[in-house]
Amino acid sequence: MEYRLLKSELGHRLATVTSTNEWIRDVSIPFGSWVIADEQTAGKGRGQNVWQSLGEDPLIFSGKIRISAAEISLPLLSIFVSSAVLKSIFHFFPEREVDTTVKWPNDIYRGDKKVGGILVQSEFTNGVFDVVVGIGLNFFGSNIPDPLKDKATFLCEKPLEEGILERFANQLIVDLNQSVISLLDQGQVLKDLVWIEDHSLLKHKVIETEWESRMVRGRVLGIDELGFLLIMTETGEKIELMDTSPKFRII
Structure with missing residues (x-):
């Protein structure tokens, strides 16, 4: 089975888009592609929810991969994608290790407030999953709308330095690909689950x-x-x- 993981050279940057997930699902966009957008006007959340990017420095990302349905559990893929996002965060912002966690199955929290969300959408065809991974992270902002002040916050205390967003996206591609590769090795799955549980908001809750x-x-x-x-x-x-x-x- 040929896996189609993300490729750094297949990246796109858009000024504005309704939804990066919908944009990348277009059949003309090859597997392995990924996209980041400066603005998203109709971001998708789980179910009927929407994803609202906050602040001046959001990450709005989607990637498109193809994997064997026989070897992958979609619920496990979702939590492994979340852990990949968390590992990328720790790579660039090691100070966040003390307060940033995964909230099962696919949210990122700083303390008890949400800073990121993941939406994994899949289609099953001829034994394979065509998967779109959407990721939203609110890095920094000066204001949170009143209805969200008790629920959301920002990952960083100050604006991102120039070029960090692009470097973060490239690191994220590496960590996302590794998360999929890890799913093919049961021994590695168990090791990664220990790491995830150690960085879980719900641990012992x-x-x-x-x-x-x-x-x-x-x-x-x-x-x-x-x-x-x-x-x-x-x-x-x-x-x-x-x-x-x-x-x-x-x-």
Whole structure:
């Protein structure tokens, strides 16, 4: 099976776009391509949500890859993409290691506020997944809209130096490709899951969520080899969550 990972030479820079994910899904854009945009007018979030870029220094990124469906768990791919983003952040901003984490399955948090989101969209055809990875990061800004002040913040305390955004995108390509390669080695998957759990916002947290049409509360045990979140409920029941529900919350 031929994998089509991201290639540094297939990058694009756009001044404005409705959605980088929609732009790169065009059939004329080859696999391995990636794009960053200065402005996005209709960014996509999970479900019916939208992604709102904040501040003067946002990263608006999408990449397009092709992988074998037989060897990849999409929930695991999502959390590995999130970990790739976190590793890129630590590479450029090592001071963020003390307060920046992955919130399963695909958000980046600084403290208890969101600084980044990941949207993985896939189409299955003839045994392969055609995957678009959308990433939004709010690096720096001078203002957060009032409705988001309790939910969102910025990754950095000061504006980015010239050229950092482009260098960050190139490092991100390296880390994203490595995250996919790691998924092909079960031993590496287990090692990376340990790293992810060590940098997880939900580590040892008690959460409440809707599961099988009922509300459950329990302590987070970790993430399994398929990318599911493992919970031990108050009644001693062990459950696996494939995704968060709208009622998911940390207690």
